[in-house]
Amino acid sequence: MERNKEETKKKIFDATGKLIAKNGFHALGINAVAREAGVDKVLIYRYFGKLPDLLKAFMDEGNFWPDPEDFITDCDKTNLRETSFTIFSGYASFLRKNSISREIFRWEIIERNELTEMIAAVRESHGVRLTESIKKTLELSSEKAIAVDSVSAIIISGLYYLVLRSKTVDMFSGVDISSDSGWNEINTGLKFMIDAFFDKLEAKS
Amino acid sequence: MERNKEETKKKIFDATGKLIAKNGFHALGINAVAREAGVDKVLIYRYFGKLPDLLKAFMDEGNFWPDPEDFITDCDKTNLRETSFTIFSGYASFLRKNSISREIFRWEIIERNELTEMIAAVRESHGVRLTESIKKTLELSSEKAIAVDSVSAIIISGLYYLVLRSKTVDMFSGVDISSDSGWNEINTGLKFMIDAFFDKLEAKS
DNA sequence: TCACCAAGTCACCTGTAAGTGACATTTTTT
DNA sequence: AAAAAATGTCACTTACAGGTGACTTGGTGA
Numbered sequence: 001m002e003r004n005k006e007e008t009k010k011k012i013f014d015a016t017g018k019l020i021a022k023n024g025f026h027a028l029g030i031n032a033v034a035r036e037a038g039v040d041k042v043l044i045y046r047y048f049g050k051l052p053d054l055l056k057a058f059m060d061e062g063n064f065w066p067d068p069e070d071f072i073t074d075c076d077k078t079n080l081r082e083t084s085f086t087i088f089s090g091y092a093s094f095l096r097k098n099s100i101s102r103e104i105f106r107w108e109i110i111e112r113n114e115l116t117e118m119i120a121a122v123r124e125s126h127g128v129r130l131t132e133s134i135k136k137t138l139e140l141s142s143e144k145a146i147a148v149d150s151v152s153a154i155i156i157s158g159l160y161y162l163v164l165r166s167k168t169v170d171m172f173s174g175v176d177i178s179s180d181s182g183w184n185e186i187n188t189g190l191k192f193m194i195d196a197f198f199d200k201l202e203a204k205s
Numbered sequence: 206m207e208r209n210k211e212e213t214k215k216k217i218f219d220a221t222g223k224l225i226a227k228n229g230f231h232a233l234g235i236n237a238v239a240r241e242a243g244v245d246k247v248l249i250y251r252y253f254g255k256l257p258d259l260l261k262a263f264m265d266e267g268n269f270w271p272d273p274e275d276f277i278t279d280c281d282k283t284n285l286r287e288t289s290f291t292i293f294s295g296y297a298s299f300l301r302k303n304s305i306s307r308e309i310f311r312w313e314i315i316e317r318n319e320l321t322e323m324i325a326a327v328r329e330s331h332g333v334r335l336t337e338s339i340k341k342t343l344e345l346s347s348e349k350a351i352a353v354d355s356v357s358a359i360i361i362s363g364l365y366y367l368v369l370r371s372k373t374v375d376m377f378s379g380v381d382i383s384s385d386s387g388w389n390e391i392n393t394g395l396k397f398m399i400d401a402f403f404d405k406l407e408a409k410s
Numbered sequence: 411t412c413a414c415c416a417a418g419t420c421a422c423c424t425g426t427a428a429g430t431g432a433c434a435t436t437t438t439t440t
Numbered sequence: 441a442a443a444a445a446a447t448g449t450c451a452c453t454t455a456c457a458g459g460t461g462a463c464t465t466g467g468t469g470a
């Protein structure tokens with residue numbers, strides 16, 4: 001029985017992450033975390049407080065909602081089509097790999113609380129950045145500007161949904177969202193759609 | 206204390222629907238239903254069985270996952286663009302109005318069980334019908350055919366996600382998904398995107 | 411060395427959900 | 441009218457979650 005506060009905290013965080021990845025947030029509880037960590041639950045209360053406090057600390061520890069800009073390091077930033085595609089597909093691919101971030105997204109759909117709102121606010125500011133730069137660069141009519149916002153909302157939402165849904169279903173609208181090959185198809189479609197969208201945006205109306 | 210089995214069953218169904226609409230599926234329990242219905246829980250066990258049996262019976266009662274074809278009664282079915290738009294926006298609008306169906310969708314994202322799989326299978330067959338007819342009508346190359354599947358997957362998923370997300374957040378990617386005017390914008394974007402997509406589909410090679 | 415505090419353990423309380431057995435009362439059947 | 445079946449009530453067990461108080465043990469500084 002070694003006594004090591006930091007070690008114990010780490011055990012608690014590890015257990016938290018493991019349980020979130022496995023069962024999501026809605027099944028998470030103090031008892032479960034304590035059991036998984038092999039630690040008495042009193043220590044969780046002492047070090048973190050109630051469950052929301054633990055979650056807050058856990059969230060602050062990791063980097064679960066990346067800046068989309070991180071995905072476009074090695075592509076031509078002046079090419080809006082390529083940039084858009086890279087950001088969208090990069091985000092989807094990130095989510096597909098990172099199960100905890102995925103569960104955060106799932107949680108956001110179910111519950112509204114201080115934490116989910118904070119996370120969403122960060123992401124909202126990220127999301128608007130891309131559409132703003134598209135609108136600025138292309139000097140669009142107001143109708144087309146609206147289309148940029150709502151189309152990108154639909155596309156990014158679609159990718160979110162497909163990633164989340166792939167946990168509970170294999171085929172969606174004829175696409176095998178559980179496999180890499182299915183996601184290649186989705187990327188193909190995404191590219192096609194983005195091209196089509198910019199074609200129409202840039203067409204002189 | 207009237208004795209009326211059918212009346213009691215109805216009370217139980219009503220309570221079930223009310224609780225689902227309010228709190229979703231993951232918070233649903235026998236005790237809560239019994240309390241809400243003002244009925245002893247023993248009767249639930251006697252008439253329906255365990256919770257999944259109750260839910261199954263409840264689902265069989267109502268019509269919560271409509272056939273998309275229902276939305277296109279009064280539009281030209283030979284016009285693929287119009288038909289696609291009508292189906293997509295009709296489905297989104299339906300979901301926005303029907304809170305129980307919405308909660309079923311939310312449930313599907315969280316849990317995989319006999320019921321959610323059954324429901325999803327029905328919808329999957331509905332969804333594939335539209336894309337099949339598009340592919341047949343336009344005689345597309347295989348690459349474009351893939352795009353049809355995956356693009357429609359992304360679009361319909363995007364609408365699902367936005368409807369679900371609107372319960373827990375107001376602004377998404379610059380669009381106010383909690384208001385009707387925001388949904389008008391989304392429909393505008395949807396129309397724009399579908400047009401752009403068909404333009405590119407129909408362009409030679 | 412001793413005293414003190416932090417780290418960890420244990421036992422307990424409360425509340426609530428799931429599920430069941432036994433009973434009482436009303437309705438239906440014979 | 442008596443028996444049988446159905447409807448509804450009550451009380452109970454089991455299990456488990458959240459949460460707290462009191463204790464023990466180890467490390468550290470005076």
